[in-house]
Amino acid sequence: MRKKVTLITGASGEVGTALVERLAAEGNRRILTMDVHPEPDSIKGMSTFLQADILDKNLFSRLVAEYEIETIYHLAALLSTRAEFTPETAHKVNVEGTMMLLQLAAEQSAWRGEPVLFMFPSSIAVYGLPDLDTKQRYSRVREWEWNYPTTMYGCNKLYGEMLGSYFNKNYRQLAAERPVMLDFRCVRYPGLISAFTVPTGGTSDYASEMIHAAAQGKAYTCFVREGLAIPFMAMPDAVDSILELATAPREKLRHQVYNVGAFSISAGEIRDLVVKAFPGTEITFQPDLKRQNIAESWPIDVDDSAARRDWGWEPKFDAVRTFAEYLIPNIKKRYQ
Ligand code: AKB
Numbered sequence: 001m002r003k004k005v006t007l008i009t010g011a012s013g014e015v016g017t018a019l020v021e022r023l024a025a026e027g028n029r030r031i032l033t034m035d036v037h038p039e040p041d042s043i044k045g046m047s048t049f050l051q052a053d054i055l056d057k058n059l060f061s062r063l064v065a066e067y068e069i070e071t072i073y074h075l076a077a078l079l080s081t082r083a084e085f086t087p088e089t090a091h092k093v094n095v096e097g098t099m100m101l102l103q104l105a106a107e108q109s110a111w112r113g114e115p116v117l118f119m120f121p122s123s124i125a126v127y128g129l130p131d132l133d134t135k136q137r138y139s140r141v142r143e144w145e146w147n148y149p150t151t152m153y154g155c156n157k158l159y160g161e162m163l164g165s166y167f168n169k170n171y172r173q174l175a176a177e178r179p180v181m182l183d184f185r186c187v188r189y190p191g192l193i194s195a196f197t198v199p200t201g202g203t204s205d206y207a208s209e210m211i212h213a214a215a216q217g218k219a220y221t222c223f224v225r226e227g228l229a230i231p232f233m234a235m236p237d238a239v240d241s242i243l244e245l246a247t248a249p250r251e252k253l254r255h256q257v258y259n260v261g262a263f264s265i266s267a268g269e270i271r272d273l274v275v276k277a278f279p280g281t282e283i284t285f286q287p288d289l290k291r292q293n294i295a296e297s298w299p300i301d302v303d304d305s306a307a308r309r310d311w312g313w314e315p316k317f318d319a320v321r322t323f324a325e326y327l328i329p330n331i332k333k334r335y336q
Pocket of ligand 1: 081126203
């Protein structure tokens, strides 16, 4: 008999490690993880880990012979800055990888006679506000507004959302007999900040970089202007939101894609909180205009009222609590 598993792709990344820790602690499921990068020490022994490329088709045929995949958290992606250096590779990983996994989930759903739950993290990168005036005027965007991404990553995520919604509702819509379809659910994350990992390849990375540098007594030069504001979220809330959406009753969900918000903050306000926690830290602003333009095209905040209404989303960490109770104590311990 095939072993029932929850599959997590991109397990070695920031959200991946936090999610594996949380699911492993619950202890009620077998977890299969994969990543093209090695398994971080912090999650060793918590799952069956495969160091593999999600574009490896043979791997997936081998997997389905051995496992019954009940749930997929598809986290593997190339983030916004990195994707601009290698847009073709980003498209392969972010779009073709997602398509392959959706097909796998669709086949598994039909074979099991029960939907595979497919959880997909999207991003504020799907938005593209054309200028600062518009950014000010539409400061809390709803899911369907300003979906004009300016980056390859944003385009890839937006298309991933659409593909998932297609597989959820319209896959093989002209077939005489419709197969059982997968259950696709997506959270659109703001910039995420973790106390335990430092991101790579993103554009919202300045927030994490600033605080991790300060905790190590290093000076930091921020690559966006002081007044630039976008939404952020503490990692525990990011994990909560994807798990809460995963367990929400399907009949309550009116959408496939939900904004999730926590707090909006400018780079200067982050600097103030960091300097308060680590007095004497030297933080300066020297915008890299190209990277700044990417962050500038993202909204100041998101309207997440649909998530609050449909599945009771409520973040636990505002900016002050994120710093005081989550980041500062954990980061201090980490670098001591
Ligand atoms: C990035 O900066 O690319 C990511 C994101 C906002 O999705 N952190």
